Amino acid sequence: MNDVVRALTDALGEGSVLTGEAVAQRATSYWDAAPTRALAIVRPRDTAELAEAMAICHRFDQPVCTQGGKTGCAAGAASTEREVIISLERMNRIEAIDTIGATATVQAGVTLQALQEAAREHELLFALDLGARGSCTIGGNVATNAGGINVLRYGMMRNLVLGLEAVLADGTVLSSMNEMLKNNAGYDLKQLMIGTEGTLGIVTRVVVRLAPLPTSCNAAMVACADFDRVTTLLQRAQRDLGGTLSAFEVMWNNYYTAATEPGGHRPPMPREHPFYVLLQAEGGDPGADATRFERLLEQTLDSGLIEDAVIPQSETERRALWEVRENFEAMLAGRKTFLYDVSLPIRCMADYADEVAQRIHARWPQGRAIMFGHIADGNLHLFVQPESPDADHDASDEAVYGPLKAIGGSVSAEHGIGVEKRGWLGWSRNETELALMRTLKHALDPRNLLNPGRVIEL
Ligand SMILES: Cc1cc2nc3c(=O)[nH]c(=O)nc-3n(C[C@H](O)[C@H](O)[C@H](O)COP(=O)(O)OP(=O)(O)OC[C@H]3O[C@@H](n4cnc5c(N)ncnc54)[C@H](O)[C@@H]3O)c2cc1C
Incomplete structure (x- = not known):
């Protein structure tokens, strides 16, 4: 056991820190059945324990990878063997539902479905909804600014978060548990944690907005x-x-x-x-x-x-x-598939889809580019199945992302950048935007301990 894992175990107790076979027997993610690789999995029960764990990791310069439900589509929660995993799986309590203010306060490890069901018991709706509802967590939904099937009516996760609490890279707790729809007292700091994929802090608790339950x-x-x-x-x-x-x-x-x-x-x-x-x-x-x-x-x-x-x-x-x-x-089983999630102006979608299909067929005549999406919000998903065992992911990326720049599209509508799309971030963001992202990362996580290598190259 190395020094940092020993220090974490001493501080949090053995049941809170998994190592060895207990790590390897877990799948990397929903999408990848390979064994998890990591120094250890830390499973805090509350914010105080997580803050203590991060203070220790900071002291040892230990990089961490945060995991919610591991359903994310950009490999952001897939750890490396040199990282310590911070799993929110035991922080899964629904703390309060305010039926008058129509809000819920939850720990970040609560699954989306658990929150939906709890709200429904009070004749309220938590409006975020997506296929991975049974496994994905509210913390993961915040970190990826998840979208899904109700965005055209209720907006993305960003529109549903009123307040949150996060642990920063050095273990400091940032509490911004606002419950009001209106609060313009200075910077809206929760936005730093929404859609930044765990690179600026670890979300621990969230206040979300509920809506009347439709009848x-x-x-x-x-x-x-x-x-x-x-x-x-x-x-x-x-x-x-x-x-x-x-x-x-x-x-x-x-x-x-x-x-x-x-x-x-x-x-x-x-x-x-x-x-x-x-x-x-x-x-x-x-x-x-x-x-x-x-x-x-x-x-x-x-x-x-x-x-x-x-x-x-x-x-x-x-x-x-x-x-x-x-x-x-069933569509994916046994077939090599590259998964995409792009957005673009709806008026450009038909031509874009045709162009991508042509590019894929030109490269792989037996291949297919399966298309579907939420569309009303400009979001198109693609499964590229090259039907060729040695198909090159980069060539597929070129075919899908290539035409996007000219029409002002984005390489990520709702799945985030993670590791998989990092090389393409500059295709959708300009140099000034990228520089400011790096400035924020340096300011909040100068030692690059939180999800290193995800989203932005430093
Ligand atoms: C069948 C299926 C359907 C899907 N449909 C949709 C869809 O319609 N719309 C959509 O947007 N997504 C969809 N997804 C993708 C995925 O469910 C979302 O990205 C979801 O928000 C990820 O949540 P998670 O808890 O699984 O996060 P994880 O996969 O565990 O993590 C995702 C990222 O967030 C970070 N993270 C996780 N928890 C925290 C935290 N507490 N604090 C800080 N960082 C954290 C991780 O480090 C990682 O970078 C789908 C996935 C599947 C498998």
């Missing part, structure tokens, strides 16, 4: 003949559903076809349409909301804006439609 939910999967019709449908739904549209998920034909291949999901409608849209509206007036939703579908069918529609008749059927969009495991 109606209307959903449908519809088919469109081209992308212009998809965007027109989006505008119509936003206008005609009285602000209740909460999700608008678009699947290109190749996503839908792959998701409903034998062994995958049962196709809710034929696989011949160029685009499939899963739209959902949630409101507070069940009768009127259903009428408005049905009217939208009737009118858009009559006018040819949509070609087909499937309306679920039960909660089970509604979930089955969502499974097509959210559960893509």
